[in-house]
Amino acid sequence: ESDIADHIRREEEAGATDIRFLHLPSVPLPTDHTGVEEWISRIVQLHVPHIRAAVSGLACPVAALVLDIFFTPALDVSRDLAVPAYVYFTSGAAMLALLLRSPSLQDEVEGDFEGPVDVPGLPPLPPSFLPETLLDKKSPTYTWFLYTGRRYMEAKGIIVNTAAELETGVLAAIAQGRCTRGVRAPTVYPIGPAISLISPPAEQPHECVRWLDSQPPSSVLFLCFGSKGMLPPLQVHEIAHGLERSGHRFLWVLRGLPLDATMGARDPTDANLAELLPEGFLDKTKGRGLVWPTRAPQKEILAHAAVGGFVTHCGWNSILESLWFGVPMLPWPLAADQHLNAFAVVHGMGAAVPLEMDRKRGNYVQAAQLERAVRSLMGGGDEGVKAREKAMEMKRACRNAVEQSGSSYASLQRLSEELVGGAVLLPKTGST
Numbered sequence: 001e002s003d004i005a006d007h008i009r010r011e012e013e014a015g016a017t018d019i020r021f022l023h024l025p026s027v028p029l030p031t032d033h034t035g036v037e038e039w040i041s042r043i044v045q046l047h048v049p050h051i052r053a054a055v056s057g058l059a060c061p062v063a064a065l066v067l068d069i070f071f072t073p074a075l076d077v078s079r080d081l082a083v084p085a086y087v088y089f090t091s092g093a094a095m096l097a098l099l100l101r102s103p104s105l106q107d108e109v110e111g112d113f114e115g116p117v118d119v120p121g122l123p124p125l126p127p128s129f130l131p132e133t134l135l136d137k138k139s140p141t142y143t144w145f146l147y148t149g150r151r152y153m154e155a156k157g158i159i160v161n162t163a164a165e166l167e168t169g170v171l172a173a174i175a176q177g178r179c180t181r182g183v184r185a186p187t188v189y190p191i192g193p194a195i196s197l198i199s200p201p202a203e204q205p206h207e208c209v210r211w212l213d214s215q216p217p218s219s220v221l222f223l224c225f226g227s228k229g230m231l232p233p234l235q236v237h238e239i240a241h242g243l244e245r246s247g248h249r250f251l252w253v254l255r256g257l258p259l260d261a262t263m264g265a266r267d268p269t270d271a272n273l274a275e276l277l278p279e280g281f282l283d284k285t286k287g288r289g290l291v292w293p294t295r296a297p298q299k300e301i302l303a304h305a306a307v308g309g310f311v312t313h314c315g316w317n318s319i320l321e322s323l324w325f326g327v328p329m330l331p332w333p334l335a336a337d338q339h340l341n342a343f344a345v346v347h348g349m350g351a352a353v354p355l356e357m358d359r360k361r362g363n364y365v366q367a368a369q370l371e372r373a374v375r376s377l378m379g380g381g382d383e384g385v386k387a388r389e390k391a392m393e394m395k396r397a398c399r400n401a402v403e404q405s406g407s408s409y410a411s412l413q414r415l416s417e418e419l420v421g422g423a424v425l426l427p428k429t430g431s432t
């Protein structure tokens, strides 16, 4: 809550005069849940009456409700007030295809997923790449997933942070109704990559960037596991051994476990490197490796000419940033949508080399598995070269898409024309 409040305060202070924030009353947070989807969804459910009151109190014409990925219950407000709703889907189109497809998968596949799963537009999907939510059909979070897939059909459109050229197959499958039993799905607007490239002014380049300045072109492997990514100490040792044996240069963002693991306090801490890393590791890799113990400027790092590969947890923003700068990936997914995103970049886009892992052991990767994958990506072999070429192709596609003549720009234009045409003046309730 305090993170969100800080963010809104920053936006307000930055003079976002064309945005008016309505502060809704807070709701009691649930203290139990079976997964992030259910938890967020229940909080949203509690907000629905406040959203309804706030929207129906608006004096201006309302063009649309734009609902975040988890705001499915707020579709009730759109229905009750007859205001069109659009979902803003912050993950990729592959994940959207799976969500839309999930109600029919429930009917087609009895019991646990055992064989390859059919997600139209993607190659056959091994169940190990499904979100954990789909792996336990008895959990309330599984029910949330299906409910979301069903109710997204009520939206007028779905805006996805992607580009048509990045996910052609799944976008075509959604548009042709192949994910929704032949029923026409809401229009999808691929409008992306939405990446903020504005960095806060700095007196001098960040230490990570200065270190990269002294490294040869395309020689450094960058490892970063997102804003919440942290790994247990045993896994940290395996990574250290894998990197050391690979012989390649690296920049590793290593975060510590949270101090307080109670609900809502899951943010990583700054790592104590002396405690976490194997003895002598920093000395042995001096000059060719940098371990950074706190948040790093990921986009500036990916933009640097010395970076030649990215070990990523496959958060969708990280994938888009990697493609934007043409950096091939080694996917190391940890949770939520990330396994499916990993599948999409390896088998859909071809811009990544696969990394073997044991998902049943918390996505555990052995040193030898990491060493092999790093050599494959960074060592000049066929697999790495192909991934690099694909990443460069995707880089061009991303940049073309957001040009005035590009596909994402055209998609944004179509959306704004539709929005302007659909504004509704709601009957006055007298509250605002």
Ligand SMILES: COc1cc(-c2[o+]c3cc(O)cc([O-])c3cc2O[C@@H]2O[C@H](CO)[C@H](O)[C@H](O)[C@H]2O)cc(OC)c1O
Residues within 6 Å of the ligand: 036, 037, 069, 090, 091, 095, 131, 133, 145, 314, 315, 316, 317, 335, 336, 337, 338, 341
């Ligand atoms: C908002 O806080 C969290 C979000 C997620 C999360 O979980 C998730 C689960 C699914 O079954 C399907 C999803 O698509 C999905 C997406 C998702 O968040 C989005 O993830 C993207 C990263 O790939 C990106 O960051 C978007 O901005 C997110 O909206 C999971 C989570 O903890 C595990 C959260 O705290």
Ligand SMILES: O=c1ccn([C@@H]2O[C@H](COP(=O)(O)OP(=O)(O)O)[C@@H](O)[C@H]2O)c(=O)[nH]1
Residues within 6 Å of the ligand: 224, 225, 226, 227, 228, 253, 294, 295, 296, 297, 298, 299, 314, 315, 316, 317, 318, 319, 321
């Ligand atoms: O040390 C870090 C870790 C993350 N990020 C940024 O945080 C976002 C992470 O988003 P993503 O969707 O990849 O993963 P999430 O953090 O939501 O799991 C991306 O913009 C990264 O560039 C960063 O700048 N520095």
